[in-house]
Amino acid sequence: MPEPLPPTAVPATPGPVRWSVACVAGLVYGCLLVVPLVLVTFFMRNYPLHALGWTGQDPNEDDGMLPWFMVLVPLLLLAVLGWVLVGLLGRRALGLPRRQWHRVRAGLAVLPFGTLLLVGLLQSAF
Numbered sequence: 001m002p003e004p005l006p007p008t009a010v011p012a013t014p015g016p017v018r019w020s021v022a023c024v025a026g027l028v029y030g031c032l033l034v035v036p037l038v039l040v041t042f043f044m045r046n047y048p049l050h051a052l053g054w055t056g057q058d059p060n061e062d063d064g065m066l067p068w069f070m071v072l073v074p075l076l077l078l079a080v081l082g083w084v085l086v087g088l089l090g091r092r093a094l095g096l097p098r099r100q101w102h103r104v105r106a107g108l109a110v111l112p113f114g115t116l117l118l119v120g121l122l123q124s125a126f
Contacts, residue, residue, distance in 0.1 A: 018094045022101065026108030029086055036072070036079045037113045043068045083109070 042058075047065055050057040091101045 018096060019104075022090065022094055022096060022104055023108060025086065025090055026105045027111065029082065029105075030109040030112040032082070033079060033109055034113050034116065036075045037110075038116075039068075039072055039075065043072060 045055045046057050046061050047068070049055045087102070087105060090105075091098065094101075
């Protein structure tokens with residue numbers, strides 16, 4: 001009769017339930033990342049890309065760059081902090097392999113923003 005695993009031991013191959021929890025967590029975090037990524041997109045379009053002549057600036061944008069930095073920097077810091085905490089705690093709690101865990105997280109985190117971006121591009125094309 002095999003010995004039972006100690007409570008802290010993790011099986012060698014994680015089951016589908018653990019991967020499902022990781023995927024749901026990645027998608028939920030990706031939905032939360034939509035707001036900072038959209039704001040970064042607006043900022044990039046109105047300032048650096050406009051300065052290069054690649055895009056047109058929004059005619060209502062006359063406040064300058066300081067308000068953007070006052071909003072974006074704390075928001076991006078919170079997003080990165082959340083990303084790191086979810087990554088560290090989630091991988092340890094679920095016992096998933098490191099490389100696969102990070103690839104799944106990265107892919108699922110940008111999926112909601114990428115979907116919205118693709119829908120917007122398709123709507124503007126037709």
